[in-house]
Amino acid sequence: MHHCGNGLYLQDKFCTQCGEEVEESKKLLTLTDIEPNLLDDLIQSCPEAKTFTGRLKNSFYYKRRNKGGNITFSYWWITLENADGEVKQISINAENEAFNNLKNGTVISLLEPTDINLHYLLDDAAKGIVTNDLLASGVILHNDDGQVSTLTNHYNCSKPRMGGFIGLGLILAIIATAIVAGMSDMGDGAILVGIFISVACMVPLYNSNVTAFQKEFARKESITATLAKILEISKYQLGFHKVERTNRDDDIFCGTCDHRIQLDLEYCPQCGTSQTIHQNMQPSSENEPDSVACMNDTKESQLLVEEPQPKESSRKSIREMRLDKMKEFYQSHQQEFIYRHALSPNEKFDGSAWCYMVQVTDRKMNTDVSDVTYTETYTIRDKHGFYDTKTTRHRVRDSKLSGKLTVEDETGEIFEQWLPDSLMAHTEVGDYLLIGYSRRQKNDRYRTYSEYYYNISKGRWEMPESIHDYGETSLLSKFLVLLVAVGCGALIYQTRTLELGAGLFGLFMVGVALKSRNTDKANNKNASDLIQPIMDTLYRVRDNKKELLAYLAKLK
Ligand SMILES: [Zn+2]
Numbered sequence: 001m002h003h004c005g006n007g008l009y010l011q012d013k014f015c016t017q018c019g020e021e022v023e024e025s026k027k028l029l030t031l032t033d034i035e036p037n038l039l040d041d042l043i044q045s046c047p048e049a050k051t052f053t054g055r056l057k058n059s060f061y062y063k064r065r066n067k068g069g070n071i072t073f074s075y076w077w078i079t080l081e082n083a084d085g086e087v088k089q090i091s092i093n094a095e096n097e098a099f100n101n102l103k104n105g106t107v108i109s110l111l112e113p114t115d116i117n118l119h120y121l122l123d124d125a126a127k128g129i130v131t132n133d134l135l136a137s138g139v140i141l142h143n144d145d146g147q148v149s150t151l152t153n154h155y156n157c158s159k160p161r162m163g164g165f166i167g168l169g170l171i172l173a174i175i176a177t178a179i180v181a182g183m184s185d186m187g188d189g190a191i192l193v194g195i196f197i198s199v200a201c202m203v204p205l206y207n208s209n210v211t212a213f214q215k216e217f218a219r220k221e222s223i224t225a226t227l228a229k230i231l232e233i234s235k236y237q238l239g240f241h242k243v244e245r246t247n248r249d250d251d252i253f254c255g256t257c258d259h260r261i262q263l264d265l266e267y268c269p270q271c272g273t274s275q276t277i278h279q280n281m282q283p284s285s286e287n288e289p290d291s292v293a294c295m296n297d298t299k300e301s302q303l304l305v306e307e308p309q310p311k312e313s314s315r316k317s318i319r320e321m322r323l324d325k326m327k328e329f330y331q332s333h334q335q336e337f338i339y340r341h342a343l344s345p346n347e348k349f350d351g352s353a354w355c356y357m358v359q360v361t362d363r364k365m366n367t368d369v370s371d372v373t374y375t376e377t378y379t380i381r382d383k384h385g386f387y388d389t390k391t392t393r394h395r396v397r398d399s400k401l402s403g404k405l406t407v408e409d410e411t412g413e414i415f416e417q418w419l420p421d422s423l424m425a426h427t428e429v430g431d432y433l434l435i436g437y438s439r440r441q442k443n444d445r446y447r448t449y450s451e452y453y454y455n456i457s458k459g460r461w462e463m464p465e466s467i468h469d470y471g472e473t474s475l476l477s478k479f480l481v482l483l484v485a486v487g488c489g490a491l492i493y494q495t496r497t498l499e500l501g502a503g504l505f506g507l508f509m510v511g512v513a514l515k516s517r518n519t520d521k522a523n524n525k526n527a528s529d530l531i532q533p534i535m536d537t538l539y540r541v542r543d544n545k546k547e548l549l550a551y552l553a554k555l556k
């Protein structure tokens, strides 16, 4: 669909060039709209075969293990939304590197020749999130630059081996010969009868195996052929590139309807308001969009006549608004960090704590699979004195996620951000994170504590460590305790009275305990004071999560 030579997007109500209203007749297409006979052949061998095409709304990484716990596979639990707004949730194999870079908005087609159920058990993190055991076998990614298809090995088949049948036939022939020879007096003739019986049994068996194989083989062939057809269909043919305009850094909000629009559009596609007028009527020194509403018409027109403004007015871009919001949660705080010891002098550090908000701009995941079979050979001696050598095999298959996140901070700087694995599995491109650290430093030496990692969009956080954990008994204190103990021991030896020495030592230790209770208290307070500002920010974000996310969602 075009108007004034411009391509229209799915939700467009007005032409962005002339402002004229357009009829809504644009629609996304399905695979069968483009290829009506797509499944005709496959349905012969797989009557239940189905496809689904949609945009990726959500992806979650998880694992499944067998009952023994030694075999692990990993999957992506994906949520797709199709052209009609229907949502489908299903697992796909995470060990395929084609899915290392899944991004929300990616157009994905699923081909399910039959239902495949996963029988291994869900890991704890996946419980409550993964709500069915189905696996999609054929997955096609309709990327910007072409399609990629993958197929799990569930439909693989192997040809029955002739050798196996000959071996089996030989055994059968010997048994049959033995039976025939035992029951009759045929002599050498029994061998011939035995061979005849064996062949009569083996040929149909072999044939039925071959037929079954041919059927499976034909099924695999038509699955592959169907996949190949889908592989030819691009997101542009399906119309998915017209779902929404690509976000640009200088996108702005339409002053009338709050719709996100590109800076160079003449008219808002949602409400049809001319953007040129809207941008011009804003005074250059004013950034508040509200001020537009306060001005009356006469003033607007006067302004227009007297002082035509350049089109790039002072209106803030959506990106600037987003960075401004993120700036509100940047905190940096310095304060002396004193660690008090009960017996030795206090330690003084330069303490600092800081937190920042970032948005995930890219995610690259990688799953490493290790599959090792351990063989152990051991010898046991039984009660009769015999030695017996045994071999056991023990298979361990593991599937490990490693990933890299790229994020953008409130200054627009892009860098790599580390996250704990448990949080990484939940984190997607577009998510907002709040990250807090603390540090104690003495001269050039410092130690940084990861106080928290908070995925605001997913409402999940991890607090791996804290400056609260810092505490060590100094060498001097240990030496002092030893010294007093030795002193009391000497006293006991000298005076021959155990009570006096032990009593003195006991008294000393009670004193130490009381003192350290006080220092513990002071140390705790000191650590709390240091991280208070970043903890307050964490609670502020957590308590206003809903409003904050609603605001940021418009600015994504
Ligand atoms: Zn037009």
Ligand SMILES: [Zn+2]
Residues within 6 Å of the ligand: 254, 255, 256, 257, 258, 259, 268, 269, 270, 271, 272, 273
């Ligand atoms: Zn508008």
Ligand SMILES: [Zn+2]
Residues within 6 Å of the ligand: 374, 376, 393, 394
């Ligand atoms: Zn073992």
